[in-house]
Every structure is written in C-alpha cells, then in structure tokens.
Amino acid sequence: MKRQQIIQVQDLTKKYLINLHENGIGQRIKNLFHPKVKDLIAVNSISFSVYEGESVGFIGQNGAGKTTTIKMLTGTLYPSSGYCRVSGFNPSDQSNDFKRSIAVVMGNKSQLFPDLTPRDYLNLLKVIYEIDDSVFDKTLTRVSHMLNIEDKLDIQTRKLSLGERMKMEFLAGIIIQPKILFLDEPTIGLDVISKRDIRNFLIDLNKQENITIFLTSHDMEDIITVCDRLLIMDKGDLIWNGNCQIFCVNRSFS
Secondary structure, X not given: OOOOEXXXXXXXXXXEEXXXXXXXXXXXHHHHHOOOEEEEEEEEEEEEEEEOOOEEEEEOOOOXXXXXXXXXHOOOOOOOEEEEEEOOEOXXXXXXXXXXXXXXXXXXXXXXXXOOOHHHHHHHHHHHOOOOHHHHHHHHHHHHHHOOOHHHOOOOHHHOOHHHHHHHHHHHHHOOOOOEEEEEOOOOOOXXXXXXXXXXXXXXXXXXHOOEEEEEOOOHHHHHHHOOEEEXXXXXXXXXXXXXXXXXXXXXXX
C-alpha cells in the first residue's frame, strides 16, 4: 500500500529585514530617517516531503533554520515565499482541523500548568479539543502505561521530576490524537534512564499508532535511535535528505 505524503514543502523561504547600524552619532541620526536594511535569509528555498508513519530527524547547527522551518510547518510563522502543506492543510490558515492534526512537544518549554495535576490539565484538553470520553479514557490508559506514569497523574505537576514532567508533556501531546508529532529537543536535560524511556516510547508510538514523528535534537543518540530518515540544515539550506543510518555510519556517529 502506497503511503501518502503528510508534509509537503516546496521552495519554502523565510526572509527577515534587518537594520544595518553604523558607528558615529551622525550616521545614527541619518539612519533614523534613511535606515539601511538588508535581507537575512533564514530558510532558503527548501523542498522535501514526509510520508505518513515516517520518523524523520531534522538537525543542524544553531541558526541553521530548523526552528524557523518548524514554526512555518506548525503555522506560527508565515513563509516569505514557497508553500507547505501539513496533513492536507495550509498551516498559515490556522484552522481548527489543522490544529487537531498536530502536536508540538518542546523540551525547553512546558505546556503544563505547574499548580494543576496532569489529570486536571488533560481533562482541560479533552474539553478544548472536544475529545470523546471513551477515546480519551482509552488513550490515557494506554499511553500512561507505555510511559509508566499511571501513578503520577494526580500529583501536582510542580512536584514531579523533570523526567516525569517530560513524559506528561508527551501524554498531553498524544491525548489529542494527532497525526503528526513535532518534537523540539524532547530529551534535553534528562538523565540517561529518562532519555532511554522516551526514545523507546517514540519507537513504539511510531510503530503501533503510525504517528508521523518530526524530531529535531542536538543529541545524535535521539536521532540514531528513533529516526529512519534524516534532514540536515546548514545556513538556511537543506544539504542532506536521506537514510539516517547510512549518514551516521559514514560520519562515524554510531
């Protein structure tokens, strides 16, 4: 059975106008009335596709354009030119159906409320996303078991360890039944055991639920363990689109 494209990116570009500042009081005053600007190309006409059920790594140095690309794919940033389609939608439209089709988990930014228990927050999501009670209960039971956090659901979030909170972030992302899971540094700051648990969870989730995973991380162990394909950005350009294991072996990462 032929897999469908779930992310389509064609000539996607993002430019920013930046002011050029010159030294000297005279030049600064002149810049107030006649500012000098230039284009900063954060993402330079990149094209790629991701298929349903794929697990794709997205890596590059800081400033390579990864976060800008993800923001365009998730609809929080408008492209300067080109286009992208995610789950059949234009992300920039920010339609409710599009929002229901994706989940974003960021290792350095929590979506949980520290004074609520995870169960309270998940129930809030159930109402916001209009999730059926039976579907919600089944997903909650299954995923919390996969993450081994059943006994942590009724503990105030601020009292959980970093690893436990991160697992709750994954649970919150999966509870809405997304087609695509965007992950930004999901294991940052975690201990070795927590990292292992999350990697195994992502592998099982991808295989059992057929959820597409789009993962960016500076930890190559995340990429090698979880991903089948690799996209590499450098100074706004897409410089590699191919098999993850082949690349890692050739570059002696594994």
